[in-house]
Amino acid sequence: MMAKEKWIAAVDLGGTSVKLAFLNMDGEILDHWSIPTDRSSKGRNIVPDIAKSIFETLHAKQETKDRLLGIGLGAPGPIDYSTGRIYKTVNLGWEDDYPLKQALEKETGLPVVVENDANCAALGEMWKGAGNGAANLVCVTLGTGVGGGVIANGDIVRGAKGAAGEIGHIVVEIEDGFSCNCGKKGCLETVASATGIVRLAKVELERADSGSILKEKFNANQDISAKDVFEAADGGDDLAKRIVDRVAFYLGFALANIGNSLNPDYIVVGGGVSNAGSTLLDPVRKYFKQYAFPPVGESTKIERASLGNSAGVIGAGWLVKKEFSREQ
Ligand SMILES: [Zn+2]
Incomplete structure (x- = not known):
């Protein structure tokens, strides 16, 4: 047998x-x-x-x-x-x-x-998901924090101390950035994680006049979530659209520089925040193209992760x- x-x-x-x-x-x-x-x-x-x-x-x-x-x-x-x-x-x-x-x-x-x-x-995304079997792939996970994984020629890039691919700690705000858990300031994680988006939103909300859906929601609940920000942006709220554009700028800027280093086939964006779909990814692609070395901007594709949990x-x-x- x-x-x-x-x-x-x-x-x-x-x-x-x-x-x-x-x-x-x-x-x-x-x-x-x-x-x-x-x-x-x-x-x-x-x-x-x-x-x-x-x-x-x-x-x-x-x-x-x-x-x-x-x-x-x-x-x-x-x-x-x-x-x-x-x-x-x-x-x-x-x-x-x-x-x-x-x-x-x-x-x-x-x-x-x-x-x-x-x-x-x-x-996982390389094998069965959005990476579609590609041998060169970067995965960025936008959850409570921002995680990253880099695959080159089919293998994980680990680095000297196992700390390669820490995309969340790329500095995107060199002056007056928020403090990060890692001890630095201005890391991508402080502005593009679910908590980071809320932090950015609260700064904008303090400055905002009334007339924003998001502001009204914040006043009613004394809190908001990253999901609220994306929903309000989808609903046409200008304040929320400004916040999403800022998040997309930070992500597009960081991913372009990763792209320039690695020119992967795909940059796959996963985690809870990626549920915002094209509301987030369309402007991320725009900024990515703006900051990427042109051949990278043309050949590296940004896709939403497809395997979820x-x-x-x-x-x-x-x-x-x-x-x-x-x-x-
Ligand atoms: Zn950090």
Whole structure:
């Protein structure tokens, strides 16, 4: 009897939940589920919880771990690739560097590959999403922060300290920029993340007279979201349109300079903020062309990510296929 096709276990570890999936070797999701992230006791339950959940789900499908080629895991922090340790990640409870790869291998008896989560999202979009199989791709994720992943010739660019692709910390405002979590000022993350857009909006709202939909919404709720800004812009609100144009300028400017360095086939924009769709991406493309070296402006395409929340697990799965399938 022929051996059954192997499955891949893929994990996207986040601060509030852990997404898990089984994929086939073509990157199709066979099953997916999630469990809460237990950050208590300095995060010591996280790895055992992941192992237990994978085995329980296998068992429910009347399978054993022999069915799995390995486990791919995307983690929200920089990785020390020589050891598979993740650097101190306070929002998971890990107050020191944590031997993530080793701990999960010990807990499961399976080979494990660990990668930064933004890099996994980029690999996922390359393999099965908007990157359409292109070997040169940059992925930028606009969520609570701004994450980035750079793929050159089919491989993640990691850099000397695993900190390559930190697109969120490109400085776009050299004078009087907002303070960033990284310790600098004026980083892209401070103006193009969901929180950054709200921050920009609040500055504009303070200056604004009445007569704006957005201003009225802010006065009624004493708060606004990035989504409110895009909705008001769609509704023709001038104040909101000015804020969106400013965000698009910062993004287009930063992406043009990335484009000039790498000339990727695609720059894929994902994360919650990308749900604004063409309201955001059309002006981003305009500014991108304005600041890009002309051959880059003509050949690098800016596309919205297409895999949504699944990009991370699909990218983690791709790494398992790449790392372990030849050993079979
Ligand atoms: Zn920064």
